[in-house]
Amino acid sequence: DVKVTQSSRYLVKRTGEKVFLECVQDMDHENMFWYRQDPGLGLRLIYFSYDVKMKEKGDIPEGYSVSREKKERFSLILESASTNQTSMYLCASSLSIPSGYGYTFGSGTRLTVV
Amino acid sequence: QKEVEQNSGPLSVPEGAIASLNCTYSDRVSQSFFWYRQYSGKSPELIMSIYSNGDKEDGRFTAQLNKASQYVSLLIRDSQPSDSATYLCAVVGDYKLSFGAGTTVTVRA
Numbered sequence: 001d002v003k004v005t006q007s008s009r010y011l012v013k014r015t016g017e018k019v020f021l022e023c024v025q026d027m028d029h030e031n032m033f034w035y036r037q038d039p040g041l042g043l044r045l046i047y048f049s050y051d052v053k054m055k056e057k058g059d060i061p062e063g064y065s066v067s068r069e070k071k072e073r074f075s076l077i078l079e080s081a082s083t084n085q086t087s088m089y090l091c092a093s094s095l096s097i098p099s100g101y102g103y104t105f106g107s108g109t110r111l112t113v114v
Numbered sequence: 115q116k117e118v119e120q121n122s123g124p125l126s127v128p129e130g131a132i133a134s135l136n137c138t139y140s141d142r143v144s145q146s147f148f149w150y151r152q153y154s155g156k157s158p159e160l161i162m163s164i165y166s167n168g169d170k171e172d173g174r175f176t177a178q179l180n181k182a183s184q185y186v187s188l189l190i191r192d193s194q195p196s197d198s199a200t201y202l203c204a205v206v207g208d209y210k211l212s213f214g215a216g217t218t219v220t221v222r223a
Contacts, residue, residue: 033210042215043158043202050209058210090157094211102148102204103211105157 003027004106006091012112019078021109023091031094032074033103034058034066036087043090049074081113117141118205120214127221133190135217137203140184146206147179147186151199152216158202162188193221 007022033048045058047066067075092103121136150158164177176189203214
């Protein structure tokens with residue numbers, strides 16, 4: 001089975017800090033995605049990447065950046081954390097899009113910004 | 115208009131009943147459709163995929179697709195308390211999945 005690993009399950013950071021969320025997949029998937037999930041708002045796409053060093057903005061990229069230097073690793077960066085970025089962050093990967101494969105999600109990182 | 119819309123919940127069903135979840139989508143060229151289950155505090159897990167019109171059955175789950183009506187549904191037969199979760203509909207489009215907001219199902223004993 002594909003495994004998508006997110007480095008932290010819970011994080012607490014202070015306002016203004018630079019925050020790194022790491023995601024690693026072990027099945028040579030081309031596509032990787034970062035979502036945030038908030039009650040009542042569902043899953044919202046922040047950024048995605050379909051190849052090394054490639055990135056595309058999703059629906060809510062403001063305040064975030066990403067890095068994909070290696071195929072298996074996709075990092076989400078909060079440049080200057082704010083309280084409205086408190087959320088559950090989910091990383092996902094997929095063999096190819098469009099495809100019939102769907103996504104495999106990591107276990108999520110619950111980030112609290114104080 | 116949202117790309118993927120699901121019937122509003124929460125949906126409460128008695129144990130052993132059928133839970134019916136509905137989803138409509140706006141992109142006519144979409145070809146792949148998925149249902150994810152998400153337990154509270156956990157990440158979504160893929161439970162069903164469907165690509166052709168008609169029904170697809172997997173155990174107690176049946177996915178139904180009607181591309182002409184841009185409609186996909188999920189039936190959970192013989193609902194169990196362990197089926198209590200939020201179910202997310204997802205549709206492939208434009209190199210990514212678009213997700214519905216989810217329908218929360220509670221199976222009461």
